[in-house]
Amino acid sequence: MIALVRYAGATMLHSQRYLAPVLLFMAVVGVSSSNDSGPLPPTYGLCAGALFVCATWLTIALISVEDPAHRAITVVSAGRSSRVLLASVVVAVISCLILTVVGVVLPLLVGTHTVGAADLALGVEAELTGACAGIAIGLLCSRLVIRRRGYALIAAVGLVLVALLVRGLPPINVLLRVTANATKSADVLGPAFGLLAIGAVILVVASLATQFITTHRD
Amino acid sequence: MLRLEAVSKRYVRGGWVLRNVDLEIPGGEVVAIAGANGSGKSTLLRLLCALSRPTSGRVSGQPEVIGYVPDHFPPNERLSAMEYLTHLGRIRGLSTSGAVARTDQLLDRLALVGGKRSQLRTLSKGNAQKVALAQALLVAPQLLVLDEPWSGLDASAHGTLAAIIAEVAGSGGLVVFTDHRESISGVHASHTYVIDAGWLSRRAMVTAREPATEVVLMQPSGRRPPDVDWYGVAGVLEVTGRAETITIRVTREGSDAVLRTALEHGWSVTSLGPIAECTR
Structure with a gap:
C-alpha cells in the first residue's frame, strides 16, 4: 500500500498538474485574509470554501494524470483495483492536509488576530470538511466515473455550485453560513465537528461508489 | 488451469464484444489469439x-x-x-x-x-x-x-x-x-x-500445414543488415539465422512479397525452394 501511495504521489508531483489548484488556493487565502482584523470564524469559513473547490480540482487532476493503459498496469501489479483507488484518495487527503495547514496558518500571518486554541481547532475542522467534500466530488467527476472530459467538467462545476449555494445543504453551505455569523470560534466548534463527520461519510460513500462504478462498467 | 466458461461480455454502450467463449489453458502453454482489429481480442485479455x-x-x-x-x-x-x-x-x-x-x-x-x-x-x-x-x-x-x-x-x-x-x-x-x-x-x-x-x-x-517456401537470404559482405519487420510481411511463418544470413519460411502465396521486400532492402537471395509441410 505504501508503494502505491508513493507511486501515485510521484506521478502527481511530476505532472505538475497540482500547481494550478494549489496556487489558486494560496491566492484566495492570501488575498481574502490580508489586513483582516475581524473574527476568525468567517475567515476560516472562506478558506474552507476555497479548499473545497481546490480539492475537487486537485482530485480530478490527480486521477486523470494516469493514462488508462498505465492504470491497467498498476491495477494488475497491485492485484486489486480498490487498492489503486485507495492510494489516490490517500494522496489527495495528504495534499489537502498540507493545504489545511497553510489555510490555517496563512490568515494568522497576513492579518491581525488574537488567536486561541478554539480558533485553530475550528480552522482545521472547517477546512478538512471542505477537503473531504471536495475530494468526494472530484472522485465522482474523475475519468473513473465520467469518461468524457467535457461532461466531467460540467458535472464538477455543477456539483460544486450546488454544494456552495443551495441553502441549508450540508456540509459546505451550512458550514459557510454557520461560520459567517459567528464571532467566537468556541461557539461553533460543535456544529463544525458534526459537519466534518458528514464530510468524512460523504468521502467514504463517494469512494465506494467510484469503485463500484469503475469495476462494473469496465 | 485458467478457465473461461461461457463468458460473454458487452459494455454499457454497444453490442456484444465476446459471445459464449469457452477456453481452458493449462500451465506451460503458450496460447495465441488471432483476429482482426475490433474482434474482441483486447477485451478477452x-x-x-x-x-x-x-x-x-x-x-x-x-x-x-x-x-x-x-x-x-x-x-x-x-x-x-x-x-x-x-x-x-x-x-x-x-x-x-x-x-x-x-x-x-x-x-x-x-x-x-x-x-x-x-x-x-x-x-x-x-x-x-x-x-x-x-x-x-x-x-x-x-x-x-x-x-x-x-x-x-x-x-x-x-x-x-x-x-x-x-x-x-x-x-x-x-x-x-x-x-x-x-x-x-x-x-x-x-x-x-x-x-x-x-x-x-x-x-x-489444416490451414497451418500448407506447403511452404524456404528463402535463404544473405547480406553482401561488410554491410550492416537493415532492420526489416519480416513478420509484417503477409505469410511469413518463421525467421531464423544470424545477422548476415537468415532463413525465412513463408507460405507459398507470401513468397513473392518476401522476395520483393528482401531485394528492396539490399538482401541477396542465396537459395529458394519448397519445403515439406510446415509442422505448425
Whole structure:
C-alpha cells in the first residue's frame, strides 16, 4: 500500500498538474485574509470554501494524470483495483492536509488576530470538511466515473455550485453560513465537528461508489 | 488451469464484444489469439487479467502473479524508465534495491535505447513498449498476457520476446498473446485460437500445414543488415539465422512479397525452394 501511495504521489508531483489548484488556493487565502482584523470564524469559513473547490480540482487532476493503459498496469501489479483507488484518495487527503495547514496558518500571518486554541481547532475542522467534500466530488467527476472530459467538467462545476449555494445543504453551505455569523470560534466548534463527520461519510460513500462504478462498467 | 466458461461480455454502450467463449489453458502453454482489429481480442485479455468482469459466464483459475502488457503504452509519464519500473517493482512487493537491480537487468536484456534515466515521454514507441514489457516481468509471472506484442516492439527485440515467452512457459507459467496476423501466432504458440466478431474458435491445424517456401537470404559482405519487420510481411511463418544470413519460411502465396521486400532492402537471395509441410 505504501508503494502505491508513493507511486501515485510521484506521478502527481511530476505532472505538475497540482500547481494550478494549489496556487489558486494560496491566492484566495492570501488575498481574502490580508489586513483582516475581524473574527476568525468567517475567515476560516472562506478558506474552507476555497479548499473545497481546490480539492475537487486537485482530485480530478490527480486521477486523470494516469493514462488508462498505465492504470491497467498498476491495477494488475497491485492485484486489486480498490487498492489503486485507495492510494489516490490517500494522496489527495495528504495534499489537502498540507493545504489545511497553510489555510490555517496563512490568515494568522497576513492579518491581525488574537488567536486561541478554539480558533485553530475550528480552522482545521472547517477546512478538512471542505477537503473531504471536495475530494468526494472530484472522485465522482474523475475519468473513473465520467469518461468524457467535457461532461466531467460540467458535472464538477455543477456539483460544486450546488454544494456552495443551495441553502441549508450540508456540509459546505451550512458550514459557510454557520461560520459567517459567528464571532467566537468556541461557539461553533460543535456544529463544525458534526459537519466534518458528514464530510468524512460523504468521502467514504463517494469512494465506494467510484469503485463500484469503475469495476462494473469496465 | 485458467478457465473461461461461457463468458460473454458487452459494455454499457454497444453490442456484444465476446459471445459464449469457452477456453481452458493449462500451465506451460503458450496460447495465441488471432483476429482482426475490433474482434474482441483486447477485451478477452482484460478478462483474463481481471481488469474487466464478464457480463455473464465465469473466469477462474487466475494465478497470483500476472504480468499484463497493453497494446499501447503511451509514454506520457515524466518519470524515467528506471523510476517507473522501481515504483512498480515496489508495488509488486520488491524492496527498493531489489526493484532497482531487477529493472537494470531487464532493461539491459531488452536493450532499451534512449536512457534508463530519461523521462518515459522522450522514449520512442518501440522503446516505451520495452518498458511496458519489463514491468510485466519484474516478478516472474505465472500468467503473462501480451496484447499485440510483436507489432509494438522493434524487430530487433523480437528474438528476446520469443525467448522470454519460452522461459515463462518453460517454468510452468501460462502465456497468452494476441496478434492480428495469424502467421506469427502459429510460430510462437502451442495453440492458436481465432476470434471473429466475438466468437472464439480453435484454429484448424489444416490451414497451418500448407506447403511452404524456404528463402535463404544473405547480406553482401561488410554491410550492416537493415532492420526489416519480416513478420509484417503477409505469410511469413518463421525467421531464423544470424545477422548476415537468415532463413525465412513463408507460405507459398507470401513468397513473392518476401522476395520483393528482401531485394528492396539490399538482401541477396542465396537459395529458394519448397519445403515439406510446415509442422505448425
